[in-house]
Amino acid sequence: MAIAPSPPLEATPVRKTRRIGLTLLIACLLLFGLDALLFRTHMYSSILEPDSSAGLLELILWREKRAQHTAGDNLVVTLGNSRMGYVPKVVDLRPRQTGYVVRTAGVAGSDPRAWYYMLRDLDPTARRYRAIVFGIDDYDDEDEAFHPDDDIRALHYCIARLRLGDAIEFAQSFHSREIQWEAFRGAVLKGIALQSDLQAFLSHPLKRIAYIRLCHQGWPDWTYNYVETSRNMAGLQIDWSTLTAMYPPGMTQEQKDTVRGWLLHEPNPQTGRLAHFLRTWLGRIAGRYRESRTKIIFVRLPRGPIPRPDYLVKKRSSSIRELASRPNVILVDEQFFDCLEHPELFKDALHLNRDGVERFSTMLADEVARVLGPPGERAAR
């Protein structure tokens, strides 16, 4: 008598659960693998939109890494946001050289959190530079309506620099839960943060690649030879008692908006958030260079065409001055650039114009050279 084959045994519920759990685990691992292959290798960071936050930071990083090969041993780099108007060309063309090569790695819109992650890759050994100069708005901490600790743009600036191990620490550095979550998931799965960039790339891949090639060919020269506008704020008057401004004829709406937003705002409650943020990120940078030959130099940037008087708000702390007690940290005299705080030297309420930038750059180069002392022997090639 033939024996009929028995039907295949159905897995027990526990085995089924294990199996599907294992499958989901493999799927998640593959997802991380694909994400890493695309976004954690050079593959995608090399095709980032050059005009995006992430692309701009990457382009500056690329330019400055290249410059490290030819700039000799007495290399200084400046970091800051768009207000840090240092122009190497102005200094290079001066007849009297300081002996230092000063480069700028500042990124418009960036903050100390982004500088930390940028520097980590720009200077992996923490020994490449003789000094790193940070342009700071104020040595005292003033909380304003905009809180940089909750600025999710930092994720987009740093996205290509973030490592998987940074995810928790990076996310926790934000203030609100929602932003923390957004930062965490973006740091873990970079594709989420790079969605818009990728979608734009998929729409016009050839155009993007051609633009990147063009940027790689010409961008160092374009930025080196960039000439700032000569537009100025001459004639601007501010009544600090009423927080109102008298604008001279011909001032653009954009200029007026910066005056309103940057200078004429009501004081905000001083919560200490900015101090915490600066202590954290500038502290981490200072900590990285504690036993290095690299000096950390802070300068207070010219505050504006007409600086806000100190009596408007009682500032409770000075995280920058606290940092000065650390080894290797130097503070340039707070008032050093006060002579540039004139409406004629600003193009709007935040940024220096051509004359302002030229004066700032030479003053900065000279002051850095003075602070650092005579350069070492290995000059630039």
Add this chain to the structure above:
Amino acid sequence: MLFNTAHFFLFLAVVLALFYSSPRALRKYILLAASYFFYGSWNYRFIPLLLTLTAIDYTAGRWLEKVSPGPRRKAVLILSLCANLGFLGFFKFYNFLGSNLAWVLDKPADAFFLNIVLPLGISFHTFQSMSYVVDVYRGEQQAVRNPIDYALFICFFPQLVAGPIVRARNFFHDFFHWQPPSSEDVSRGVLLIGLGLTKKMAFADQFAKVANDYFKNVSGNPGWLTAWSGVVAFGMQIYFDFSGYTDMAIGMAKLLGFHFPVNFRRPYLAESITDFWRRWHISLSTWLRDYLYISLGGNRHGRWMTYRNLMLTMLLGGLWHGASWNFVIWGGYHGALLSLERFLRGERPVREGWNWLFPLKAILTFALVIIGWVFFRAADLPQSLQVLRAMFGGKPGHLLLANWHIELIVIALVLALAQEKLDWFERLLKAPMLAYASALALMFLCIEVFGVIDASIPFVYFQF
């Protein structure tokens, strides 16, 4: 609690854990409690309404079984149908009828207006409930003894708010002969949930952004290319949104040991409108066929009665979607197209299989369906006409879809054609674990890079 939120997945995980860790006798209570919790998380004030409808149709079913055939039996059926349609009519159509009555009586448009909040999914669970009563009346379904069982049939959370409309005999077959899901069921369920989520987040919501922008400002977006791209975007949105929801619903049901019917079969590959309705929202179209079209006489009384029945069925099908003339016109438009096809085809059966004319027919059908979506999506009749005018005249305007949107459409088309010819979905279920996991990983990657993650775009059919 939208299906594509972390909250919902947490809820699902808890339900699955409780369901499988409890003794069998308790499981239906767990599902019932979870379903009411799910419904209550939207608006708990409508739970009594759901309970009332459940009680009415449960009682009607029991009565129908006791009462012998005759006028009394018919009266019970009519009472039940009136109660269902009465609730549906009041919540869904009161203001529509009121505004039309006001227009007829030359009164202000809001003369009879009541501020009514539409209970979520009322159209779906009412139809599901009605079909049960009709089936019991017809003797095709035994009345359910236990009210808990019946309540679960009505409010089972995977399909409560937007279907698929499940027939009582299918649901209770699974319910009374419940078997733990097989390994294949579990694999299928997980894959369907993944696929549905991808359809919703990576496709539907991206197209929704384009469509919403267009329909929010039709006047500001002139040109035929602009209009067509806006309407195509909506066509993509509604397909991916609704079929994505359905995939997830079917997948969840599979994980709980229930087998829901297929609701979509690549409708945009249809080569005629008749074929389209065999592929689109199948649970509704078969419901309309079985309980309306056939009850009206179907195609048994000659050509003109067939056309009439098709028109009536589609008009009511349109009205089922919502209380506005736009839905009536949309239904009428499809009814007219079905009748026209029937007229041209005569008594020949609908062609199955592809031939060399397929691409042409599919494109024509797609275009006709897209034109129909104008009425479905536009805010009102004047806006529908404005969009139609823009689609068929004037300057080209600009394309609202970016190249990557078009690439998404091409990917979807290739996958749909591959499914039609190669049935990759079934092959994937039988493939080694690594291939299956890779498919899931690709879906997750698609959500990662294309998914609309921060904006919460509700499922289109939740409004019905």
